[in-house]
Amino acid sequence: MNKLIYIADDDDNIRNLLKTFLEREGFHVTGFPTGDKLFEVFSNSPADLIILDVMMPGHDGFFILKEIRKTSNVPIIMLTAKDSDADYIQGLDMGSDDYFTKPFSPVKLVSKVKSVLKRQEEITGKTGDKPDNDAVYEFADIIINRKTKETTMKGKPLPLTPNEYQLLTYLISNRDRAVSRAELLDKIWGYETQVETRVADDTVKRLRKKISKSDAKISTIWGYGFRLINRTDEDTDDEEDDGDIQD
Amino acid sequence: MNKLIYIADDDDNIRNLLKTFLEREGFHVTGFPTGDKLFEVFSNSPADLIILDVMMPGHDGFFILKEIRKTSNVPIIMLTAKDSDADYIQGLDMGSDDYFTKPFSPVKLVSKVKSVLKRQEEITGKTGDKPDNDAVYEFADIIINRKTKETTMKGKPLPLTPNEYQLLTYLISNRDRAVSRAELLDKIWGYETQVETRVADDTVKRLRKKISKSDAKISTIWGYGFRLINRTDEDTDDEEDDGDIQD
DNA sequence: CGAAAATGGTGCAAATGTGTGGAATTAGTT
DNA sequence: AACTAATTCCACACATTTGCACCATTTTCG
Numbered sequence: 001m002n003k004l005i006y007i008a009d010d011d012d013n014i015r016n017l018l019k020t021f022l023e024r025e026g027f028h029v030t031g032f033p034t035g036d037k038l039f040e041v042f043s044n045s046p047a048d049l050i051i052l053d054v055m056m057p058g059h060d061g062f063f064i065l066k067e068i069r070k071t072s073n074v075p076i077i078m079l080t081a082k083d084s085d086a087d088y089i090q091g092l093d094m095g096s097d098d099y100f101t102k103p104f105s106p107v108k109l110v111s112k113v114k115s116v117l118k119r120q121e122e123i124t125g126k127t128g129d130k131p132d133n134d135a136v137y138e139f140a141d142i143i144i145n146r147k148t149k150e151t152t153m154k155g156k157p158l159p160l161t162p163n164e165y166q167l168l169t170y171l172i173s174n175r176d177r178a179v180s181r182a183e184l185l186d187k188i189w190g191y192e193t194q195v196e197t198r199v200a201d202d203t204v205k206r207l208r209k210k211i212s213k214s215d216a217k218i219s220t221i222w223g224y225g226f227r228l229i230n231r232t233d234e235d236t237d238d239e240e241d242d243g244d245i246q247d
Numbered sequence: 248m249n250k251l252i253y254i255a256d257d258d259d260n261i262r263n264l265l266k267t268f269l270e271r272e273g274f275h276v277t278g279f280p281t282g283d284k285l286f287e288v289f290s291n292s293p294a295d296l297i298i299l300d301v302m303m304p305g306h307d308g309f310f311i312l313k314e315i316r317k318t319s320n321v322p323i324i325m326l327t328a329k330d331s332d333a334d335y336i337q338g339l340d341m342g343s344d345d346y347f348t349k350p351f352s353p354v355k356l357v358s359k360v361k362s363v364l365k366r367q368e369e370i371t372g373k374t375g376d377k378p379d380n381d382a383v384y385e386f387a388d389i390i391i392n393r394k395t396k397e398t399t400m401k402g403k404p405l406p407l408t409p410n411e412y413q414l415l416t417y418l419i420s421n422r423d424r425a426v427s428r429a430e431l432l433d434k435i436w437g438y439e440t441q442v443e444t445r446v447a448d449d450t451v452k453r454l455r456k457k458i459s460k461s462d463a464k465i466s467t468i469w470g471y472g473f474r475l476i477n478r479t480d481e482d483t484d485d486e487e488d489d490g491d492i493q494d
Numbered sequence: 495c496g497a498a499a500a501t502g503g504t505g506c507a508a509a510t511g512t513g514t515g516g517a518a519t520t521a522g523t524t
Numbered sequence: 525a526a527c528t529a530a531t532t533c534c535a536c537a538c539a540t541t542t543g544c545a546c547c548a549t550t551t552t553c554g
Contacts, residue, residue, distance in 0.1 A: 177394035
């Protein structure tokens, strides 16, 4: 196990201390003076575990935590100097995170790191390498990176607004079936009731425009909803070919 | 509808509250104090829908979710107490899942449960537990994919209007018996009373036209209704009207 | 056979659903 | 507060579906 660990702490001493201890256990460790710096690097090359000091120049540890959590479930260990912070952390603590109050024993931290990683491995080990959500959605010539929220069409960036992004993501993840308007309104807009609204159509409209040059196409199921189809494997109507429908 | 719902939450109050509300709506509800317990039971006797608290003793809700997803497509609703969880959930591939943030309105949850189940039923016509096998209806040379709403006849697409689609689906699923007009009006048009209308005939007429080249045929039961038959194995008693021989 | 009831076919008009452009509103920033 | 982007709303055009009236045809039954 050659796990990669990122540490963000503005105190060089602590950073190096942790680095030393963790490397002694066989981990790969990279340190950052600020959380922002860490986040920047993490966005492009993820680590297996992150250690965040709460108080840092720039955005504090909580902010970085939230940012990271938007796209990743990497285990995070928070370091805090104040009890009040500890209280706060406890209030927001979620399953895979932990925290340490300064001063702390490096040995204990190392063992915590080990146990967290072990647990993580248990979870992801069964499903394969990745958690249940693919980082990358792909359909025809469209690629969506769910971690970076980057979307590309034919290799070129495809700028999507939040709603469009969600819609496209939802359609792709349900590529095998037709999706009703009601469902879209529920899942994306959160409308429980049957409101007479056409926001879904609006977004579909705009999305269609943006992906008009793509092989992916949003087809309309009259009186029901929509479905994502691939132009390339779409049977043109007046063909004699006896395309057996399977699946 | 006597659907079975499993709930895992370590908080007795919430569990019982939900139980009460859901049972009031006619659901069958079984509660579990942990997700592990729920999973254990579910493995042997599946439910139609599952409600999972995220934070529980033992494995947390996410873990259970993943475990269940390895073998089942049952709809799952997650309950979360924290925004950070909500963020995480939104990042997940939420194909058939939903989530609620505590505190939540039981009424809303119930309506969510209903809409999820209804949707599930729309797609598969069965309990959501099974994979997509039952989503395909087949009769003679006609194939209906209930997930994609695609209909084909002899391998070629058969464009149907919503009413025609419903009618044909209903006839196919009741292929073994004759269906009365009143029943059709009730099930498809929602007419409770005996209205003097011939909409059913209209739709049958249009459907007949579209499937005229098919082996499937809608035969009229005089004075009663209709029934779907297969031309190829048409050898039952009621066929003298079709012969060339008279007198 | 012939009349009444039931069913089928045709055409049309009303109802419903969808696509489009742009205006109005809202949300997010500075 | 002002600016911008995003979203929603709106009005209209257009397409499809649906229900119905009207008449033809078939079936039942006396």
